[in-house]
Amino acid sequence: MFLMEMIERLGFFLLLMMVVVATPALAQSDEGFAWPEGAQVAISLSYDDALHSQLDHAIPALDEHAFKGSFYLTLSAEAIRTRMEEWRAAAANGHELGNHTIYHPCRASLPNREWVIPEHDLDQFSVLHMQEEVVTANTFLHALDGETERTFTVPCGDMLAGGENYVVTVESLFVALKGQEVASGFASLWAPADVSDGAALINYVEEQAQSKKLINLLFHGVGGDYLSVSDDAHRMLLQYLADNRDRYWVDSYINIMKHVAAQRATTH
Numbered sequence: 001m002f003l004m005e006m007i008e009r010l011g012f013f014l015l016l017m018m019v020v021v022a023t024p025a026l027a028q029s030d031e032g033f034a035w036p037e038g039a040q041v042a043i044s045l046s047y048d049d050a051l052h053s054q055l056d057h058a059i060p061a062l063d064e065h066a067f068k069g070s071f072y073l074t075l076s077a078e079a080i081r082t083r084m085e086e087w088r089a090a091a092a093n094g095h096e097l098g099n100h101t102i103y104h105p106c107r108a109s110l111p112n113r114e115w116v117i118p119e120h121d122l123d124q125f126s127v128l129h130m131q132e133e134v135v136t137a138n139t140f141l142h143a144l145d146g147e148t149e150r151t152f153t154v155p156c157g158d159m160l161a162g163g164e165n166y167v168v169t170v171e172s173l174f175v176a177l178k179g180q181e182v183a184s185g186f187a188s189l190w191a192p193a194d195v196s197d198g199a200a201l202i203n204y205v206e207e208q209a210q211s212k213k214l215i216n217l218l219f220h221g222v223g224g225d226y227l228s229v230s231d232d233a234h235r236m237l238l239q240y241l242a243d244n245r246d247r248y249w250v251d252s253y254i255n256i257m258k259h260v261a262a263q264r265a266t267t268h
């Protein structure tokens, strides 16, 4: 699993470097821009890959504070097949179910990608193949939660299917793509891994809040699975955010990005 963790982490940096800003720039100086109820910074708590530990630890902790998270589901995951009703219940309770494809295809040709099996090698996919997978994932998610609006997190941050950019061909299906707003300088994104110290998570938020309007924290395992933060560290972060609700607006990524779109429509 360690290898997969490294790859996922590398993927995020690649995503940050490669993402083309297709949305209008979200400048720090956006005049008149405001988050709800005077909050200074919006916080998106998101969780990738549909892992058991997210159902076991992350969702109960979020629910204790009535925070809404975003869960980017890999629909072929075991925790979907065996625990579908729990995801459905989470969605009914206001958590976002986001698209993270069906099989999580990534490019096997990149370094340290030995874990990518040939059947899921994005280098061997066509753009059409990947489009179909993304569209079908949206259909599956609609069957789970009844929603028609969605956001997307690109698996491994890999944008090329068979050498061609597939992401540009599916972005119109989504309210937002995780990471796009980072490239515009509006937001920060961190995928914490191997963190058992809640203070480290809080320090990151404190530091980024000095200059960013949106902080994306992108988790995988919480108190289990891989790329994990400990349950205690995650809970400590949530307690901190709950204690500072006047400063931080915590909501699902889709709600945050819908607010951004609405604000931009009224201030321009």
Ligand SMILES: [Zn+2]
Binding pocket: 008, 048, 049, 100, 104, 155, 156
């Ligand atoms: Zn992933």
